[in-house]
Amino acid sequence: MKVVIAAGKRKRAIARAIIRPGNGVVKINNLLLDFYEPKISRLKLMEPLIIAEDFINKVNISVNVFGGGIASQADASRLAIAKGLVKFSKSDKLKKQFLDYDRNLLVADVRRKEPSKPNGHGQARAKRQKSYR
Numbered sequence: 001m002k003v004v005i006a007a008g009k010r011k012r013a014i015a016r017a018i019i020r021p022g023n024g025v026v027k028i029n030n031l032l033l034d035f036y037e038p039k040i041s042r043l044k045l046m047e048p049l050i051i052a053e054d055f056i057n058k059v060n061i062s063v064n065v066f067g068g069g070i071a072s073q074a075d076a077s078r079l080a081i082a083k084g085l086v087k088f089s090k091s092d093k094l095k096k097q098f099l100d101y102d103r104n105l106l107v108a109d110v111r112r113k114e115p116s117k118p119n120g121h122g123q124a125r126a127k128r129q130k131s132y133r
Helices: 039-051 070-089 092-101
Strands: 004-010 013-021 026-028 059-066
Touching (some): 004 070, 026 039, 039 070, 039 092, 070 092
Parallel strands (some): 026 059
Antiparallel strands (some): 004 013, 013 059
16 A cells, blocks of 8 residues: 655645545545635645546545645645645656646745844834934
């Protein structure tokens, strides 16, 4: 029995996907993908599954995701699922399909929140307005 573990990160969210042979069940934090909310995140998570439709019915995917916000968690999970499917299938054709559709399916977005600077207003670049009079 072949089991593949893949990880994905986006901002502060970290997702780990476990892909094992099965019959097409996809769970995010033990919740079936059909019940995952909000809908925009569910649609985002379905993108790699739609592209890899030949492999989906042969595998079960379980994703554990924590940290970050709703959008970051969806992006991290999507990255982990896509990476795991490529690793599981060992298919260069699938990898090329993912890269042609959206490079962020296989390559992590390394941008992070910029730390706030002293004597500002909490934002990274906002400063107190200077007045000469």
